[in-house]
Each structure stands twice: as C-alpha cells, then as structure tokens.
Amino acid sequence: MTIRLRRRAQSEAALQRAVLAHLEARAAPNVFWFHPPNGGVRTRVEGAILKGLGVRPGVPDLILFHGGRCYGLELKIVGGRPSPAQRETITRMERAGVFCCITEGLDAALAVLEAWGLLRGRTATADNPSSR
Numbered sequence: 001m002t003i004r005l006r007r008r009a010q011s012e013a014a015l016q017r018a019v020l021a022h023l024e025a026r027a028a029p030n031v032f033w034f035h036p037p038n039g040g041v042r043t044r045v046e047g048a049i050l051k052g053l054g055v056r057p058g059v060p061d062l063i064l065f066h067g068g069r070c071y072g073l074e075l076k077i078v079g080g081r082p083s084p085a086q087r088e089t090i091t092r093m094e095r096a097g098v099f100c101c102i103t104e105g106l107d108a109a110l111a112v113l114e115a116w117g118l119l120r121g122r123t124a125t126a127d128n129p130s131s132r
Contacts, residue, residue, distance in 0.1 A: 011077045016061055019075060019109050026119045033064040058089030060100060066118055072100040075109055 016035070023033060036059045042050070060072035072093050074086055082090070082102050090100045099116060103109040113119045 012061075012075060012080065015075050015077055015106060015109070018106050019062065019073075019113075022110055022113070022119060022123075026121055028066060028118055028120055031064060031066045031118050033062055035062055056089060058083065058085035058087070060086070060090060060093075060102075064113075064116075064118055066116075070098045071116055071118065072098050073109065073112065074100070074102040076102060076104045078105045080104060 023031070027033075036055075038055060038057065038059050060074040062071075062073040062075070064071040064073065072090060074082060074090065076082065086102070090102065094100050101112045103112055107123065110119065110123045114122060
C-alpha cells in the first residue's frame, strides 16, 4: 500500500521527524510519547471501523506523558492552521486536564517541550543567543 502525502503533509511530517529526533536525543528521564496514526487516506469501511474503535478526529500529533501528566502537541508548519476538529478536540482535552499546545515550526515546538520540562537543555534561538 502506498500513501501519498500532500506537500503540506510532507512538510508537517518532516517537522514531526525533527521533533522526534530531539525527543530521542534530549528527552527528560521517563518521558513516554507516541503519535496516534489518525491521518492518512482510508476507505469508508476502514474509517467506520476505526471510529467504532474510538478513534477521534483532531487528536494532537504527539501525546506525551511525564510525571503523571499528559501533554498533547499539535505541530504545524509556519503559517499552518489547525482544523476545527483539532481546535475542538484540544479544547476538550484541556478541559480534561491535558496540557495542550498548537505550535508553528520547529523552534516553537522545541520551546514548548522545554517549557513543559520534557526536553533537557535549551535550543539556540535568535532570541537567546547565549544558548548557542
């Protein structure tokens, strides 16, 4: 089976791979994460089966756990916007006590993971040249 991604999806996939590389190299001890494979093209039958099994639209790209807390990180390329389903799902997750954030670009995603205490160290940025 071949899955063809739109250009934006390819860019977001590259962004997600970069974030995962940072998690692999810099995750704080005992951080657990996964990507819920909600995206992709599916047949109607597959979609119905997955919906019946509890798949929800709009779940963030990465779900992370640390210290008894749950985090949801939605990754967007710069200029990307969340869908209505993503906004609604993230709002519902936050009401349930999950820490969620929608980020644009790699620097923003890494800054959020650092602020949440999920990554060790700091990433060099234009705003913080001393971190280089």
